[in-house]
Amino acid sequence: MVTHVPAEAHGDERGALLSFLAEQRGGIRRAVLGLTDEQAASRPSASELSLAGLVKHVAEVEQGWVARARGEAPAVTRDETNWAECFRLVDGESLAGQLAYWERVAAETEAFVRSVPSLDDTFALPDQPWFPPEGRVSVRWLVLHLIRETARHAGHADIIRESLDGRTAFELVALEQGTSGG
Incomplete structure (x- = not known):
């Protein structure tokens, strides 16, 4: 781990969960x-x-x-004919545009998590074969799932970036903070 989320800075479970999610977003x-x-x-x-x-x-997964x-439909739906498009930029898309979209999604996620009466509130899982039939999960599960999903891809991002130019996560934290790294 290259950053630290201080426990005392957030005071409650929602704040702590959202802070850990923000930490993983930061890695990507x-x-x-x-x-x-390019x-x-x-x-x-x-x-x-x-x-x-x-x-x-x-960004698409979190929004979905x-x-x-x-209880709403995701902004983007994918099927077997276009599912791979969620892993690459297509015509008219840019990295800056995707980062801005993700920033809006993150703000919506935080507002939603802070607005629900309880992290124990539940919603239905998607009707897909890898989920239990008629399964339900809590908002707490949702945030933990987003942390897991984002952290997994933050690890992928570390490897890809290091393969591109040799920069490691530690160097990128230093670059972001304006200090010398590595």
């Missing part, structure tokens, strides 16, 4: 610091993943889960 955001759209869209490792694609994916918890 730092991974694209100083990159062009660099961010490149795939320098054995994986098909790119940094721009990861930014787009985590929060929409589901609100």
